[in-house]
Amino acid sequence: MTIKVLLVDNHPLVLDGLKAILETYDHIAVVGAAPSALAALEIARTTAPDVVLMDINMPELNGLDAIELFKEQCPSTKLLMLSMHDSREYISTSVMYGASGYILKDVSTEEIIRAIDTVAAGGTFFSTGVSDVLLERGDKSAKTKALTTREQAILLLIAGGKSNKDVAATLDISARTVETHRKNIKKKLGIPTTAGLTRYAIENGLIGN
Template sequence: MKDKAPIKILLIDNHPLVLDGLKALLECYSHIEVVGTAGLARTGLDLALRTRPDVVLMDINMPQVNGIEAIDLFRAQLPDVRILMLSMHDSREYISTSVLRGARGYILKDVATEEIVQAIETVAAGGTFFSSGVSDALLERRPEDNAVPLTSREQDVLRLLAAGKSNRDIAAALGIAAATAETHRKNLKKKLGIGTTAGLTRYVIDRGLN
């Protein structure tokens, strides 16, 4: 049986020590291939066009073009690449703007290496991933109320969806069947008039939960 191809990842950060450290850590994992590093967003985009990575792990605070602005550049030229933001900031504004621009995940720089690897794996597989501190920031209570009343169970499911959890993860966390978790997901989409899981995440970002 042929081995599965490694996840190709491009690292973009204007701090050489961060780049070198991340590259060294990720190269310890045989299923991850670091195809390049860059200190600027535009340099990273040029490199991405040549190397065609599966995932771009990118910092936000960079000179010339910051990471959030760069999301649009990548999505315009490489629509299939998955963007994972890596930042020291757990600002709700940064997080929500990144997601709305098209980032598939947002993790903080102080998380363990294993969590970075988990984020890369999740995003590469087509999912979304937010580190625990980011999930807390997403779910901070905002003054505006929810236009559509949700049951406590629906709110629990929505919180987990916003954290990038699968039906199986939600089922395990709430002690329900995976099929029940999928039913809740479908009901939430219908109830809120939102057709995608990404849309549900945006709903959480915009309104917050109890």
């Protein structure tokens, strides 16, 4: 099945490079390349991409704010953030706003393709460096590391005040599946309440307080 991808980056060289690389893969069709989030939204309305690969730092409208607009106007499109910054704040905010993944610009071509494939299939993807940042604190929490990538994403959304229904809509899964993940997270972390999960996420540096 062909995956339709829309590229968004305000650096022409990056856009051209990504486009040239992705077009060498038979199962990927680049339906557009835009220098800004607003231009990308215009393209997305007519091309209905499966995945938007978008930089965070852009003029006019940054990638983080653009996530919410894409979720509103193109709800079936998955957002995969691409950045040179491994900032915990950027990563956590991307997930809470509704992105399905976050990869760094210095990853290999194979990892970019793997990220696109995973996100298009309804999964979440964080490049290795990003996962390390999300899990890093003064004394890396072994409990948090025991969570799957999907559970980490759900924990961030729950800690951000999202309901099961909101999380389900953001990650394109059922509310029942979210509830199952929520129970597993509580069990793994030994935390019985949602308030406790939020406090845990803040104390472990997964989100800002």
